Structure formats: C-alpha cells, structure tokens
Amino acid sequence: MANQINILADKCIGCSLCVSACPFGAITMTDRPDHPKKFKLAVIDVNKCTFCGACVQACKVFKAIEMKKDEVKPAVDLSQYRGVWVYAEQRHGVVSTVVYELLNQGRILADKLQVPLSAVLIGSNITSKAQDLIDRGADKVYVYDDPIFAEFQDDSYTAILTELLKKEKPEIILMGATNIGRSFASRVAAKIYTGLTADCTGLDVDLTTRNLQQTRPAFGGNIMATILTPRHRPQMATVRHKVFKEAKPQSGRKGEVIVNKVDASKIINRTKFLQFFKDDSAHVNLHDADIIVSGGRGLGKPEGFKLIEELADLLGGAVGSSRAAVDSGWIPYSHQVGQTGTTVSPKVYIACGISGQIQHMIGMGSAETIIAINKDKDCPMMQVATYSLEGDLYEIIPAIISEIKKARA
Ligand code: FAD
Ligand code: SF4
Numbered sequence: 001m002a003n004q005i006n007i008l009a010d011k012c013i014g015c016s017l018c019v020s021a022c023p024f025g026a027i028t029m030t031d032r033p034d035h036p037k038k039f040k041l042a043v044i045d046v047n048k049c050t051f052c053g054a055c056v057q058a059c060k061v062f063k064a065i066e067m068k069k070d071e072v073k074p075a076v077d078l079s080q081y082r083g084v085w086v087y088a089e090q091r092h093g094v095v096s097t098v099v100y101e102l103l104n105q106g107r108i109l110a111d112k113l114q115v116p117l118s119a120v121l122i123g124s125n126i127t128s129k130a131q132d133l134i135d136r137g138a139d140k141v142y143v144y145d146d147p148i149f150a151e152f153q154d155d156s157y158t159a160i161l162t163e164l165l166k167k168e169k170p171e172i173i174l175m176g177a178t179n180i181g182r183s184f185a186s187r188v189a190a191k192i193y194t195g196l197t198a199d200c201t202g203l204d205v206d207l208t209t210r211n212l213q214q215t216r217p218a219f220g221g222n223i224m225a226t227i228l229t230p231r232h233r234p235q236m237a238t239v240r241h242k243v244f245k246e247a248k249p250q251s252g253r254k255g256e257v258i259v260n261k262v263d264a265s266k267i268i269n270r271t272k273f274l275q276f277f278k279d280d281s282a283h284v285n286l287h288d289a290d291i292i293v294s295g296g297r298g299l300g301k302p303e304g305f306k307l308i309e310e311l312a313d314l315l316g317g318a319v320g321s322s323r324a325a326v327d328s329g330w331i332p333y334s335h336q337v338g339q340t341g342t343t344v345s346p347k348v349y350i351a352c353g354i355s356g357q358i359q360h361m362i363g364m365g366s367a368e369t370i371i372a373i374n375k376d377k378d379c380p381m382m383q384v385a386t387y388s389l390e391g392d393l394y395e396i397i398p399a400i401i402s403e404i405k406k407a408r409a
C-alpha cells in the first residue's frame with residue numbers, strides 16, 4: 001500500500017488552517033458553491049505532499065484530514081546497537097571544547113538509555129588525552145594513536161572510524177558541527193549507510209523506541225524540526241558549538257582506555273597534507289568571550305557601534321550584532337550572532353536595540369545572564385532577559401559607561 005492522504009469533505013469547514021501549516025505549499029482552498037454555508041474546501045496536491053502530517057495536526061479539532069502511512073520497517077536489527085559515542089575531535093593534540101559539550105549531553109542521553117558513554121580519539125601522540133575524556137564523563141575511550149593521523153584527512157579518519165563503528169555498533173554517535181565534523185560525519189554516514197542530522201541545537205531520546213530526537217532549525221529558521229533516524233543505526237548528529245554546557249572534569253574518574261593498533265599500510269589517503277595555515281582574517285573571538293555587547297537595528301546608524309565598542313572595551317568583552325545590523329552594512333558578518341552567524345554562550349550578553357527574533361535567540365539563548373536595552377518593553381528580548389532596561393539606548397549606554405568610569409576612578 002502507498003501512503004494516502006484525503007480531505008473528508010463532510011468535515012472540512014474551510015478554515016484554511018491546514019494551508020498555513022503545510023510547509024510544502026501542497027494545500028489550496030477551492031470554492032464549494034453547492035455547500036449550504038458556502039464553506040470552502042481544502043484540496044491536497046499529492047505530488048507536492050511529503051506526508052509530514054503537519055496538516056493533520058493543524059486540523060485536529062475538525063478531524064477533516066485522514067492520512068495513512070506505510071509501516072516503516074527497520075533496515076537493520078536495531079537491538080544489535082547499544083551505547084552512546086562522542087567523536088573527540090582534536091587538532092595537534094588539543095581537544096576541541098565542543099567535545100566537552102558533547103560529553104555533557106552524551107552523558108545525559110547514555111544515562112537515560114542506561115548504556116555506557118564512549119569517546120573515540122584519533123590522532124598522533126594523543127593517548128594521554130584519554131583520561132581527560134574520562135574525567136569529563138566518558139566510561140570508555142577508543143584510541144587510534146599513529147603518525148598517519150597527525151593531520152585530519154578525510155580518507156584515513158573515515159576508514160578507521162567506519163571500521164570501528166561496524167565492529168562495536170553504537171546506537172548514537174555525536175560530533176561537533178565544526179569544519180572537520182561536518183566533513184567527517186557526512187563521509188562516515190554515507191559509508192555505513194545511516195542517517196545524519198547536521199547542526200543540531202537540541203538532543204533527547206525516546207525511551208520506547210530508543211530513537212534520538214535531533215532538533216534543528218528548518219525552513220530558514222522559521223520552525224524547529226525534530227528529526228528521527230528510525231530505520232538505521234547508528235544515529236548520527238553534528239551539534240553546534242556552545243549549544244550545550246561543557247562537562248565539568250571530575251579528577252580521578254575511572255574508565256577504560258582501549259588503544260587499538262593501526263595497520264597504516266591498509267590506509268590510503270587520496271589527498272596529501274602540505275602545510276597548515278591559520279586564518280586570522282575574521283577573528284572576532286565571539287566564541288570564547290565571557291561578555292558580549294551586541295547591537296541591532298535599534299542603533300539606527302553605523303556610528304552606533306562606536307558606543308557598543310566603547311562599552312565592550314570597558315567590560316573586556318567582544319562586540320556582537322544582529323543580522324539586521326550586518327545586512328545594513330554597519331558591521332562585518334564575523335560579528336553576527338544567531339542561526340546564520342555564530343552561536344555564543346557567554347556569562348553576560350548585553351543586547352542593545354535587538355528585538356530578539358528566534359533566529360537571533362538560537363545563537364545566544366544559553367547565555368548565563370541576558371541584559372536587554374530596548375525601547376519596547378514587550379519585545380521578545382526584553383521578555384527573556386534577566387535584566388530589562390526600557391528606554392533609548394543612546395541615553396542608557398552612555399549612562400552605564402559613565403557609571404563604570406566613575407566607579408573605576
Ligand atoms: P529589529 O527586529 O528591527 O529590532 C530592533 C529593535 O530595536 C526593536 O526591538 C526596537 O524596539 C529597538 N529599538 C529601536 N530604536 C531603539 C533605541 N533608540 N533604543 C533602544 N531600542 C531601540 N538574525 C540574527 O540576528 N542572526 C541570525 O543569524 C539570523 N539568521 C536568520 C536566518 C534566516 C533564514 C532568516 C529568515 C532570518 C535571520 N535573522 C537572523 C533575522 C531575524 O529574523 C531578525 O530579522 C533580526 O534578528 C532582527 O534584528 P534586530 O533585532 O536588530 O532588528
Ligand atoms: Fe480547516 Fe481542516 Fe478543512 Fe483544512 S481540512 S480547511 S484545517 S477544516
């Protein structure tokens with residue numbers, strides 16, 4: 001049987017809620033001159049319909065949409081796959097901080113599923129880093145330590161991780177949505193024939209099915225979609241930096257370190273590493289800043305960023321911005337915070353003249369303290385802020401600067 005979807009004409013009252021709910025533009029309304037109340041009727045174009053079910057949900061009061069979906073059978077024996085894994089990305093022996101964030105969330109998922117949390121460490125001269133991963137929550141660390149892995153190369157790293165995943169069969173593997181993680185995860189997923197959800201901003205598990213609920217922005221950030229990989233294992237996800245808090249180290253925590261032998265003769269790299277260049281051109285240091293002062297369209301003019309910079313300098317912080325300010329050409333893109341900019345998690349985020357649209361909030365919502373300065377007390381940023389300062393930023397920011405200077409004098 002193929003998937004089926006039908007509008008029940010006797011139940012449809014023509015409210016058109018389903019039209020706005022359908023992300024694929026598959027529903028239109030038609031006239032029904034013969035209807036006693038002249039109600040319109042929803043019509044579904046099955047060629048555009050993906051059977052996502054959003055319209056069924058939108059019409060749950062009237063129950064006018066009936067959908068039958070084929071039963072989806074697993075492609076593999078799901079019960080063979082157990083355990084949560086984190087890929088411990090490192091470069092030149094320095095473990096990326098996103099790994100500690102993944103260990104934190106990985107621990108939560110592993111505890112819910114009642115399975116061990118493991119990390120995979122691939123590199124050269126890196127075995128000593130395994131204890132650090134155990135201190136941060138891993139129960140087991142698989143290590144591949146060989147000069148062939150001194151620099152990240154897609155072929156060699158993919159070959160070794162693929163082999164390990166096929167042998168050990170974890171049910172979940174998480175990677176950072178870094179340049180390396182994005183390239184690496186997609187190759188591994190293709191090799192082991194499983195699904196991959198990129199750029200997740202939330203992760204949870206359904207304890208009945210053991211499916212990983214992978215949440216990420218979709219349709220240009222207008223909705224948050226929760227994606228499942230119900231038929232394949234392992235379930236693979238890359239996660240943005242700073243979405244989760246780092247796992248705190250517990251010194252002396254016990255775990256198992258499994259150092260695997262590498263047969264370098266079997267690993268073929270189709271690319272050759274020549275030289276490493278560090279790109280400092282767009283360095284704004286938003287990622288690591290404890291304090292960020294951000295400006296938005298409310299600044300009204302590019303010169304407004306001088307005030308933002310002055311406050312950031314006084315506080316020893318970095319300058320951020322909304323996309324509206326970047327699009328207006330007031331500040332370079334490297335300062336943009338949000339869905340299509342940088343994700344940050346500072347101790348203090350000061351949002352000046354930023355309304356707080358979802359695409360901005362995604363990038364800074366996990367800040368410990370949010371201070372909003374805005375004329376509109378009802379805007380979303382003022383609602384979520386720890387401290388809301390209502391008024392003109394051109395009066396409030398100079399007053400704050402003057403008080404800080406006075407206090408320091
Ligand atoms: P506005 O929404 O116009 O808000 C300006 C605020 O300033 C208002 O709240 C106003 O009350 C206040 N204000 C005005 N004058 C003053 C004053 N003198 N004193 C104090 N307050 C004042 N946005 C991002 O920021 N980051 C992203 O990564 C991002 N990605 C996006 C991706 C997609 C696919 C899409 C569709 C949009 C994206 N956006 C992003 C845009 C986002 O939807 C908003 O348009 C944007 O965040 C609005 O910026 P803003 O808050 O500066 O401007
Ligand atoms: Fe409204 Fe349901 Fe009819 Fe759509 S199908 S127009 S949601 S009653």
Ligand code: SF4
Nearest residue numbers: 022049050052053055
């Ligand atoms: Fe649109 Fe999804 Fe309903 Fe199909 S099932 S008509 S794609 S909302």
